[in-house]
Amino acid sequence: MGRRAVAAAAVTVVWCAATVMCRVLLTDTPAARTPRDAHAWHSNSLSGGRREDRQEGQRGDHLAPYQADNTPDDLYESVGEAEAERTLLREWTQDPEVTPGLFQGDIVITSYDLLSMSTRVAINWNKYPERRWANATVPFVISELYGTSERKMIMLAFHSLDFLTCIKFVPWDQVTKDYLLIWPMEKPKGCWSFVGKRGGQQVVSLQAPDEHSKRCFISLGKVIHELLHALGMFHEQARPDRDDHIDIITENIIPDYIGNFKKQSADNATFPFSYDYNSVMHYGSNFFSYNLNKPTIIPKVKGAKIGQRIMISKLDCLKLNELYGCLDNPFDKEKYTAMCTYLGY
Template sequence: MGQFVCLLATLVAAIAFVQRTTGAPAFAIDPAFSEQYDNFEKPELLEGDIAGFGKYRTAKEAIEALSSGVDRNGYYSFKWENKILYYTISIRFIDWERERIHRAIEDINNHTTGLRLVERTDATVQRNYVHIQRGGPNTGCWSYVGQIGERQFLNLEVPAYPTAPHCVHHGTIMHELIHAIGFFHEQSRTDRDEYVDINWDNIEKHQQHNFEKYDSSVITAYGQPYDHSSLMHYGMYDFAINRSIWTIRPKPLWEDIEIGKAQNMSEVDINKINLMYPPQ
């Protein structure tokens, strides 16, 4: 009996550890579902999680080639028609994963005044939409930026085992959805050098394009202040050669702000979405 109690206590402690370290409910990871991933070819990614720019070296080159209109951190030609982003969710997601996706969508809808995220129900009319797919190990978290036409993918890597890293976190899901809405990362803003420093020596040469900034002919911040607390901001050690040394950090005036850790939209994130998609 004593051995059973000890074993039960160990199991409970293990479950608690998994929940703390991964955010995934350990009891919900059913091995029978672990192989039910969506099959796809992973696109070339820009800035770590932006799909659709494979033929271009940088997002700036793609933007200049694909659009002459400016309307984001976005562009006129990439905005969602009628201010509606239609979406579908893969049937392969298990219950707790699907619940988190719905919660993230609801959070965005609760804070936006013009744009609506609406589940797709009519394939003949709702031709342009985002399909949220259940990604397997090492597929990452990524999305296209804005509406690209017909079906486009948003990938969420799910935990292959209880302690595995994954993308099914509230903030991560919203981050990728905001890309799909039409926004790039905050630190690609025209004015970013006034607010953050970049440690180029700790970034691999082939990764330095991820830290480019774009001029005002390419993107707009809608008159909003630079936002270190944005859900769309890089973290201090992203793309680091030496993970103990920073690659991007706030300038001294804002050094107490922790970047890249947000799990909810900031006031500026919300303002920019509402300015891109105003209610009238």
């Protein structure tokens, strides 16, 4: 059976497991009904929310002046300053993970030291335990601005991760302090998320379909990509060992966004997983290209494909299970390893 056939089968299995729950939860799932903090995103803008969110969300405030290896990065301060290059980024042909113009395209940085939180693939819980979702449980609210088909895809993404890991997404009870709000933000539009739990209400923005494309709902993997950020995972191509596996074609990158191709620090402990071309967290071959016919990333392995957004990969699945302690118990380790191996992309 080919890889795409296996991926299709995996999606089908998860869909079958989730269908009944989706039908119930689509009617019972809490929509954005102005909870106790009036949803700080009432302005539908990352820069127009509460003062603390505005301070964290503006381009100049949330980008670190230094890389994780303490190398100054002047490019970060100039991201988005050139109108012509912002226009290139906003073109409807660009991937919606790129168009928000945030750190690495779709990540909101909330402090200067976020880069130092990373291991090879995710936040280091030993240093930042508060960024981990307690008891591997993630309460959520889905905006009522989404249509039925978008809500179904969001629920399928939740149940896919429920099924393949010990992490559980549960409807928000309007009491729990920390929860995800899935919301189609207008400023910036696109697909984006914070990394790990930031505390309180936390937006994951998924741009709804428009006249140009299905945007963040073009595939299940798009939604899963942003949820994995919210769970604490970074982009695959930012690993410190990435130069052994890919070539970055700098001359094809929109100049003000070269900083988005920097590597994470190699100082922290790493996960025992190999580089994953199939990762749903890997940039596509033409991300941030000034000409989408010209690649910005080329795999060193001939014929390798990158940037798939079909489904969580086998290694993504194992990484996530490792990250949340789902493999600590021998029985669970055997169960989730088998599920990741057979149902991951």
